[in-house]
Amino acid sequence: MTARGIDRRTFLVSVGAAGGALALGFDVRPGAQAARAAGDAPEITAWIVIHPDDTVIIRVARSEMGQGTLTALPMLVAEELECDWSKVRAEFPRPDENLRRNRVWGDFSTGGSRSIRNSQEPLRRAGATAREMLIAAAAMQWGVAASECRAANSIITHVPSGRTITFGQVAEAAAKMPLPKRVTLKDAKDWRLIGKPTRRLDVTDKVMGKPIYGIDVRVPGMLHAALAQCPVFKGTLKSVDDSQITGMSGVHKVVRLKDAVAVVADNWWQAKKALDALVIDWNTGDSGQVSSDSVRQFLLGGLTADKAGVGRAHGNLSEGFASAVTRVNADYFVPFLAHATLEPQNCTAHVTGDRAEIWAPTQNGEAALATAAHVLGIPPQNVIMHKTMLGGGFGRRGVTQDFVPPAVLIAKEVGRPVKVVWSREEDTGHDYYRPVAMARMSAGLDATGMPSAWHVRMTGNSIWSTLMPMTVRGGVDRQFQEGFLADMPYDIPNYLADYAIRNTHVPVGFWRCVNHTQNCFFKESFVDEMAHAAGIDPLEYRRRMIGKHHNAAKFLGVLNTAAERAGWTTPLPPQIHRGIALNEAYNTFVAAVAEVSVDTHGAVRMHRIVVALDPGTVVNPLTAEMQTESAVVFGLTAALYGEITIKDGRVEQSNFNDYRMLRMAEMPRVETVLMPSGGFFGGCGEPPVAVVAPALCNAIFAATGKRIRSLPLKNHDLRKA
Amino acid sequence: MISLTINGQPHSIDVEPDTPLLWAIRENVGLTGTKYGCGVAQCGSCTVHIDGAAIRSCAMPVSAAAGKNITTIEGLAENGVLHRVQKAWLDHEVPQCGYCQSGMIMAVAALLKEKPKPTDADINDTITNICRCGTFHQVRAAIHAAATA
Ligand code: FES
Numbered sequence: 001m002t003a004r005g006i007d008r009r010t011f012l013v014s015v016g017a018a019g020g021a022l023a024l025g026f027d028v029r030p031g032a033q034a035a036r037a038a039g040d041a042p043e044i045t046a047w048i049v050i051h052p053d054d055t056v057i058i059r060v061a062r063s064e065m066g067q068g069t070l071t072a073l074p075m076l077v078a079e080e081l082e083c084d085w086s087k088v089r090a091e092f093p094r095p096d097e098n099l100r101r102n103r104v105w106g107d108f109s110t111g112g113s114r115s116i117r118n119s120q121e122p123l124r125r126a127g128a129t130a131r132e133m134l135i136a137a138a139a140m141q142w143g144v145a146a147s148e149c150r151a152a153n154s155i156i157t158h159v160p161s162g163r164t165i166t167f168g169q170v171a172e173a174a175a176k177m178p179l180p181k182r183v184t185l186k187d188a189k190d191w192r193l194i195g196k197p198t199r200r201l202d203v204t205d206k207v208m209g210k211p212i213y214g215i216d217v218r219v220p221g222m223l224h225a226a227l228a229q230c231p232v233f234k235g236t237l238k239s240v241d242d243s244q245i246t247g248m249s250g251v252h253k254v255v256r257l258k259d260a261v262a263v264v265a266d267n268w269w270q271a272k273k274a275l276d277a278l279v280i281d282w283n284t285g286d287s288g289q290v291s292s293d294s295v296r297q298f299l300l301g302g303l304t305a306d307k308a309g310v311g312r313a314h315g316n317l318s319e320g321f322a323s324a325v326t327r328v329n330a331d332y333f334v335p336f337l338a339h340a341t342l343e344p345q346n347c348t349a350h351v352t353g354d355r356a357e358i359w360a361p362t363q364n365g366e367a368a369l370a371t372a373a374h375v376l377g378i379p380p381q382n383v384i385m386h387k388t389m390l391g392g393g394f395g396r397r398g399v400t401q402d403f404v405p406p407a408v409l410i411a412k413e414v415g416r417p418v419k420v421v422w423s424r425e426e427d428t429g430h431d432y433y434r435p436v437a438m439a440r441m442s443a444g445l446d447a448t449g450m451p452s453a454w455h456v457r458m459t460g461n462s463i464w465s466t467l468m469p470m471t472v473r474g475g476v477d478r479q480f481q482e483g484f485l486a487d488m489p490y491d492i493p494n495y496l497a498d499y500a501i502r503n504t505h506v507p508v509g510f511w512r513c514v515n516h517t518q519n520c521f522f523k524e525s526f527v528d529e530m531a532h533a534a535g536i537d538p539l540e541y542r543r544r545m546i547g548k549h550h551n552a553a554k555f556l557g558v559l560n561t562a563a564e565r566a567g568w569t570t571p572l573p574p575q576i577h578r579g580i581a582l583n584e585a586y587n588t589f590v591a592a593v594a595e596v597s598v599d600t601h602g603a604v605r606m607h608r609i610v611v612a613l614d615p616g617t618v619v620n621p622l623t624a625e626m627q628t629e630s631a632v633v634f635g636l637t638a639a640l641y642g643e644i645t646i647k648d649g650r651v652e653q654s655n656f657n658d659y660r661m662l663r664m665a666e667m668p669r670v671e672t673v674l675m676p677s678g679g680f681f682g683g684c685g686e687p688p689v690a691v692v693a694p695a696l697c698n699a700i701f702a703a704t705g706k707r708i709r710s711l712p713l714k715n716h717d718l719r720k721a
Numbered sequence: 722m723i724s725l726t727i728n729g730q731p732h733s734i735d736v737e738p739d740t741p742l743l744w745a746i747r748e749n750v751g752l753t754g755t756k757y758g759c760g761v762a763q764c765g766s767c768t769v770h771i772d773g774a775a776i777r778s779c780a781m782p783v784s785a786a787a788g789k790n791i792t793t794i795e796g797l798a799e800n801g802v803l804h805r806v807q808k809a810w811l812d813h814e815v816p817q818c819g820y821c822q823s824g825m826i827m828a829v830a831a832l833l834k835e836k837p838k839p840t841d842a843d844i845n846d847t848i849t850n851i852c853r854c855g856t857f858h859q860v861r862a863a864i865h866a867a868a869t870a
């Protein structure tokens with residue numbers, strides 16, 4: 001068991017919209033000698049197959065949802081394999097094969113910007129291992145010492161004689177070689193592929209509409225289902241009147257689940273029309289009373305609660321406040337947010353007896369498999385799981401596999417393959433939302449304007465304590481406080497960060513960059529408040545507070561670079577104002593400077609944002625840069641418009657007309673400065689999300705003198721008073 | 722039975738006339754490159770061409786498309802040669818998850834037909850498709866590149 005209370009073979013999975021999660025696991029021995037796959041593919045190791053024509057197939061266990069793993073992970077393998085990159089193709093192994101082969105591909109979960117961070121070393125090792133086996137096979141064929149042979153560009157050369165042979169020609173023999181006991185990995189300075197801008201392997205298919213996402217799966221004999229889950233979370237189905245739909249064409253069946261109803265039909269539109277014609281009655285219980293207002297009141301209690309889990313504390317807070325000459329106090333608030341992956345949740349299933357086959361766009365294929373087995377009460381070995389391409393993930397499809405249970409239960413009842421597609425409305429109303437949160441900030445500034453004390457009191461919906469209460473010991477959920485713990489860069493002599501958990505009935509989950517998306521807004525906006533109270537330039541103020549932190553150099557590195565690139569001290573055109581923010585998330589250091597205007601109607605526009613990031617090592621600068629732009633759009637969309645509100649226990653928003661997305665016309669210029677300082681691997685897909693809102697809101701303060709303490713901005717009147 | 726001409730091929734399909742064209746294309750004809758994102762003409766993932774003009778197929782009943790020339794992403798390349806928008810998309814590595822991209826590409830191809838050299842303002846006004854992955858910069862750059870190709 002790890003600190004989180006789950007080990008490598010166990011998955012935390014949430015299996016229903018009612019909230020709560022289960023730890024499901026497999027009884028396998030990871031790391032045990034894995035059986036080779038049957039079949040005639042010349043598999044050198046589980047990760048690498050080389051065909052006689054030199055085509056190299058590299059298997060990718062993590063999911064591809066736009067973040068570029070399908071390219072970056074093979075790059076790590078190819079770097080050590082020394083193969084010709086133009087011959088590389090990527091392939092997803094099936095989660096059930098992983099199980100059958102003692103989890104030879106390790107963990108399939110894709111989240112927390114972990115794909116590169118956690119797999120880089122095993123993947124580089126896999127490449128080096130296969131290279132040694134190919135060389136050994138060639139050396140044996142030639143009757144020479146392996147130490148006299150070198151591999152480059154898919155060709156092995158016997159250096160003394162100059163003889164050569166291609167990977168494809170020795171692949172068959174190499175597959176039979178014993179695994180080398182030890183391999184040495186290249187020094188970072190010798191990398192040829194890692195760090196080089198590399199085109200994505202899946203782009204050609206994507207411009208032709210070819211990739212198969214979960215929603216595109218077609219299985220012979222398949223029917224289509226539309227789903228209505230109880231609109232009030234944790235509610236259940238009371239009754240269904242289906243008299244209106246008898247005789248509707250194409251309709252096969254109405255399936256009643258504990259907390260949902262589905263109509264199964266020949267095509268999805270028929271299913272959806274029939275579903276809308278049903279008269280459904282739900283048991284909503286007390287949850288039916290909850291509103292955004294009642295949630296807010298509940299959280300306000302958390303701000304003043306006596307009991308709160310302490311995440312970080314040092315010095316003596318009351319002495320720090322006693323010595324202060326100025327006090328700065330502010331309360332902050334952010335709402336629930338939906339993920340809104342452009343591909344709505346879906347899953348296809350075929351259940352026959354005690355066997356099942358499922359297809360899903362999931363960030364964790366093994367968790368999907370475990371969920372199907374658990375819900376059906378069948379052994380995991382009896383489930384075949386196909387992972388498809390994902391139309392966005394953002395954390396929606398990782399721990400929460402809630403699209404699997406309805407699909408397998410409906411398919412079981414129907415006895416034929418069924419594809420269950422959620423309507424956009426269903427998807428918006430049944431998410432695991434980015435938690436609602438509040439922060440009460442109190443700081444004391446000394447005579448020089450610098451903080452002598454800072455108390456950060458947080459409250460809101462804890463992801464871990466709702467999904468897996470056992471992981472939150474002593475009321476401390478460290479993830480909820482991320483950004484305010486050891487990763488908080490500023491030197492504050494007397495400091496307390498504590499958190500009073502206030503869980504609502506709304507299911508919460510991991511949303512791109514998770515709790516940093518709230519906390520960085522709270523932290524960096526309030527630091528700006530302190531700077532203004534002290535009458536010190538916000539950049540200078542931050543610089544003065546960074547010194548003792550063990551990562552001070554990295555924080556200052558990105559902060560100064562972003563400021564320089566943005567020309568922090570240079571004049572701006574009238575109407576345009578700057579804001580700055582700094583953070584560390586998932587081992588990546590990020591600073592941003594936003595240039596923003598607010599017009600006379602109060603309309604906000606971000607014109608430009610400079611994002612400097614130090615993820616230690618950049619595997620593919622091309623995707624890292626695009627992920628940064630992507631993260632800016634994600635953060636900006638949420639800051640401007642993002643808000644899920646609750647009325648009568650249910651979500652009020654339904655589709656993109658009331659849960660608005662950023663569009664082309666609103667896109668700011670994004671300047672990404674990648675400044676890897678070496679020696680570590682940080683994530684790239686998420687960290688920049690967090691700095692966008694505070695950089696934006698600090699610029700709005702510079703423009704209007706209005707301090708934004710709650711999001712989204714659409715709720716604020718920013719017209720000049 | 723409704724007769725549709727999609728990518729030059731005739732199809733005779735058995736659906737109710739009020740079925741959105743999107744679902745007929747995806748499920749009855751089996752061309753899944755055209756995507757469902759919202760169903761209410763908000764996101765543009767379902768964009769196809771009807772007689773050369775871009776339309777959001779989730780908001781058009783299949784009956785209204787009968788007898789017209791429908792082009793989907795699968796039919797944009799001609800004789801195996803990618804359309805210049807697709808080529809520009811490759812050059813600029815536009816797609817991330819890729820889900821919105823069929824609709825983006827179809828919308829852009831129609832725009833270029835109407836306005837061979839669109840300005841940024843034209844692009845902002847016309848290409849209102851949602852890309853949740855935020856590929857807007859690449860989309861814009863690729864449009865300008867395709868316009869000069
Ligand atoms: S699915 Fe048609 S516009 Fe969104």
Ligand code: FES
Nearest residue numbers: 818819852853854
């Ligand atoms: S590329 Fe993912 S939605 Fe546009």
